Amino acid sequence: MSEHNISVTVNGTHHELTVEPRTLLVSALREELGYTGANVGCETGRCGACTVRVDGETIKSCTRFAVQSDGAEIETVEGLADDGELSTLQEQFQENHGLQCGYCTPGMLMSADTFLRENEDPSREEIRDAIEGNLCRCTGYHNIVDAIEATADQLGEQR
Amino acid sequence: MYTNDFDYYRADSVGEAVELLGDHDGAELVAGAHGLLPRMKTGDESPPALVDIGQLNGLDAIESSDGGSISVGALATHAEIADSEIVREHAAALADAASELGDPPVRNGGTIGGNLAHGDPRSDPPAALLALEGSLEVRGSDGERTIDAAELFEGPFETAVADDEIVTAVRIPTDDDAVSGYRKRRDPLSGYAMVGVGVWLRTDDETIEAARVAVTGATTTPARLSGVEDELEGSAVSEETITAAAAEAGTALDADAFVSDVQASAEYREHLLTIDTERALYDVLDVGQ
Known part of the structure; x- marks a missing residue:
């Protein structure tokens, strides 16, 4: 089968790689480029563990072929911390025990980070709607919602 | 999880996409990939070639x-x-x-x-x-x-x-005198519609002049509910009309039209369709409840 040369930018770093058409975006990120933050969970587009931002919007990277993302600007969970210093959202997940096993956390963080960019003072219901596409099999949703709410509060105080 | 192998072509125009589809037997279009890719993973579909139109400009207006x-x-x-x-x-x-x-x-x-x-x-x-x-x-x-x-x-x-x-x-x-809405009963496992009802109604506030009602999820093929539409058209905007119309939800469909699966039997889906049709009508009409 054919192979294709593509280029992507991940967290600001330019990469060129060669992929088979059937290589999923999440597989290219993890196995070709070493961005193992995006996890492979259900592989059916339900669980959201593989959530990344492509050109500013969250998508599930198991439901996109890598070759389709040629030229895209991709952001993964590795890009949230600034030179090793956790973002406010990441700190609040830690503070509020917003993670247990941690498997859903990269996707949760990407969905929550994207949501908070456009929603400065969300209700808990709005937060729950925002993470509807991210399943936590530890069922630790209360603390995740707490963490996102606390982040919104903290960012609001800083504004 | 990988899909079967396939050849990949990217179209730079609608015309090129049509040409590529013609040149490659069995080729499928792909853009968001959300319909096709999951079915390629399960093997339900295995096209030998994909034509990517996801990066075409001007088709999202x-x-x-x-x-x-x-x-x-x-x-x-x-x-x-x-x-x-x-x-x-x-x-x-x-x-x-x-x-x-x-x-x-x-x-x-x-x-x-x-x-x-x-x-x-x-x-x-x-x-x-x-x-x-x-x-x-x-x-x-x-x-x-x-x-x-x-x-x-x-x-x-x-x-x-x-x-x-x-x-x-x-x-x-479009019709400035019409109202429309869609009500969904979500399948808790898949997130798809277990029952989904779309309604469109034109009224003069007292009488329903025209009605169009359709179902997805509950039936093997999305379909109009003509029994409901017939009951609504010409009737007064009232709770009685809604109740009577919703009762017709399954009447114009074949007995084998309903989906039966692990979440809900065909009989239960038909029952839910009546309830959700009623609720969808209340959502758009300014009466009761």
């Missing part, structure tokens, strides 16, 4: 035209439709369906043209398109044509969009 219709570009995502003021104002049922579909990342990924051409009977937009009497604008090797919603859905994952055709836009007629 949502516009209102003077001629009494709105046009939604085939590459508009469900998120863009859900957020569109034009769609909300003139085709509320489609805005409802788009905002109820999947979850935020799925709405960012999936596109309306692919959704409707794919013909997944569990998906939300088909009921809205049927109730709104929308149509698809398609282009193929024989030129352009229009496919009305009533002719579109031929069976599960079977639509009237031909193998060498590409959907370019969805057109919805």
Whole structure:
């Protein structure tokens, strides 16, 4: 089968790689480029563990072929911390025990980070709607919602 | 999880996409990939080639035209439709369906043209398109044509969009005197519609002049509910009318039209359809409850 040369930018770093058409975006990120933050969970587009931002919007990277993302600007969970210093959202997940096993956390963080960019003072219901596409099999949703709410509060105080 | 191997071609124009489809037997279009890719993983579909139209420019515009219709570009995502003021104002049922579909990342990924051409009977937009009497604008090797919603859905994952055709836009007629909406009962496992009901009604506030009601999810193929429509048309806007109309939800459908699966039997889905039809009518009419 054919192979294709593509280029992507991940967290600001330019990469060129060669992929088979059937290589999923999440597989290219993890196995070709070493961005193992995006996890492979259900592989059916339900669980959201593989959530990344492509050109500013969250998508599930198991439901996109890598070759389709040629030229895209991709952001993964590795890009949230600034030179090793956790973002406010990441700190609040830690503070509020917003993670247990941690498997859903990269996707949760990407969905929550994207949501908070456009929603400065969300209700808990709005937060729950925002993470509807991210399943936590530890069922630790209360603390995740707490963490996102606390982040919104903290960012609001800083504004 | 990998799909089977396939050849990949990227189209730089609608014309090139049509050519590529013609050149490669069995090739399928891909844009958001949210309909096709999951079915390629399970082996339900295994096209030898994909033609990628996801990066085509200008196919995602949502516009209102003077001629009494709105046009939604085939590459508009469900998120863009859900957020569109034009769609909300003139085709509320489609805005409802788009905002109820999947979850935020799925709405960012999936596109309306692919959704409707794919013909997944569990998906939300088909009921809205049927109730709104929308149509698809398609282009193929024989030129352009229009496919009305009533002719579109031929069976599960079977639509009237031909193998060498590409959907370019969805057109919805508008009517300032009409109201519309879509109500979904979500399958808790898949997130698809266990039952979804789209309604479109034109009233003079006292009488229902015209009615269009459609179902998705509950039936093997999205369909209009003519029994409900007949009961509504010409009747007073009242709770009694809604109750009587909802009771007709299953009457014009064949006995084997309903889906039966691990979540709900066919009999239960038919029961739910009556309830959800009633609720969908209350959602858009200014009476009771």
